[in-house]
Amino acid sequence: MNRYMNDIIDVLKVDFDINISIFDESFLTRIINMRISDTKSKNIKEYKKLIKENIQEAIVLKRLLNITYTRFFRDSLIFAQLQKIVLPSIITSINQQRELRIWSAGSSGGQEAYSLAILISEFEEELGIKIPYRIIATDISETKLKKGRSGIFRKNEVIDLKLKYIEKYFTSRGSEYIISEKLKKNISFSYFDLTDDKNIKPPESIYGDFDLVLCSNLLFYYNPEVQKKIIVKSELSLGPNGYFITSEAEKVLVKDFTKLKQINPTSSIFKLNNQGAIL
Numbered sequence: 001m002n003r004y005m006n007d008i009i010d011v012l013k014v015d016f017d018i019n020i021s022i023f024d025e026s027f028l029t030r031i032i033n034m035r036i037s038d039t040k041s042k043n044i045k046e047y048k049k050l051i052k053e054n055i056q057e058a059i060v061l062k063r064l065l066n067i068t069y070t071r072f073f074r075d076s077l078i079f080a081q082l083q084k085i086v087l088p089s090i091i092t093s094i095n096q097q098r099e100l101r102i103w104s105a106g107s108s109g110g111q112e113a114y115s116l117a118i119l120i121s122e123f124e125e126e127l128g129i130k131i132p133y134r135i136i137a138t139d140i141s142e143t144k145l146k147k148g149r150s151g152i153f154r155k156n157e158v159i160d161l162k163l164k165y166i167e168k169y170f171t172s173r174g175s176e177y178i179i180s181e182k183l184k185k186n187i188s189f190s191y192f193d194l195t196d197d198k199n200i201k202p203p204e205s206i207y208g209d210f211d212l213v214l215c216s217n218l219l220f221y222y223n224p225e226v227q228k229k230i231i232v233k234s235e236l237s238l239g240p241n242g243y244f245i246t247s248e249a250e251k252v253l254v255k256d257f258t259k260l261k262q263i264n265p266t267s268s269i270f271k272l273n274n275q276g277a278i279l
């Protein structure tokens with residue numbers, strides 16, 4: 001890594017107690033280059049000086065390093081497999097004997113958690129049964145957690161949703177779309193830092209391990225050591241026969257760092273068992 005890059009990492013750590021060494025080097029370089037350009041600094045040396053003298057710039061850099069983009073049913077292939085394979089398998093094995101437990105790790109504004117709740121609600125209707133479930137959505141962005149708790153989305157955020165889902169699960173108020181209380185009551189939003197060494201699982205997991213953990217579109221922003229830590233944490237939080245889901249681009253990391261098995265050779269859905277692929 002460039003000497004000034006290391007200096008910037010040190011300044012942030014020592015002067016502002018912000019640790020950016022956890023990020024992937026090329027991602028970090030890209031964001032810092034963007035700030036060099038946006039702040040009209042002549043070069044990285046000048047940007048280092050700027051950041052040392054200006055806490056506001058440190059705050060801006062920290063914020064830019066946390067990408068929070070998400071959307072409902074973000075990866076259609078994964079949600080199709082959730083609907084056809086994963087949820088039916090979990091629902092059948094639990095057989096209404098206990099609550100189904102899901103962790104949306106790095107939930108952003110809750111679109112992933114609410115998409116899952118929609119699928120479960122559709123199953124309830126199809127099977128004519130009540131499926132007790134709890135989704136624990138966690139994130140480090142208080143702004144996004146607040147949004148998730150509010151369950152209020154803008155028109156452009158629901159635009160990709162099937163019309164029948166919008167009509168069934170949202171009420172509109174002016175330009176806002178509000179998620180139904182029926183789904184909202186099953187989801188809790190709380191702060192949990194996946195890079196934190198102290199805790200393996202969110203506090204809510206004292207009630208039992210998870211049947212399904214989703215940790216998507218955040219691993220690739222971190223360096224390999226941190227990626228491994230997050231994946232191992234997720235694996236440890238799974239109950240027997242639990243499933244782990246990541247994004248298409250991140251599945252290779254799970255294969256590298258755990259013994260979880262893909263449910264089929266190309267899937268980014270993994271299963272906790274020793275029997276290998278289940279399809």
Ligand SMILES: C[S@@+](CC[C@H](N)C(=O)[O-])C[C@H]1O[C@@H](n2cnc3c(N)ncnc32)[C@H](O)[C@@H]1O
Nearest residue numbers: 068069070106108139140193194195216217218
């Ligand atoms: C790009 S969004 C992806 C959201 C969703 N999982 C998806 O796939 O669409 C990444 C989210 O992970 C959160 N995140 C990043 N680092 C985290 C960490 N160390 N602990 C918990 N959440 C984190 C961010 O705040 C952001 O909301």
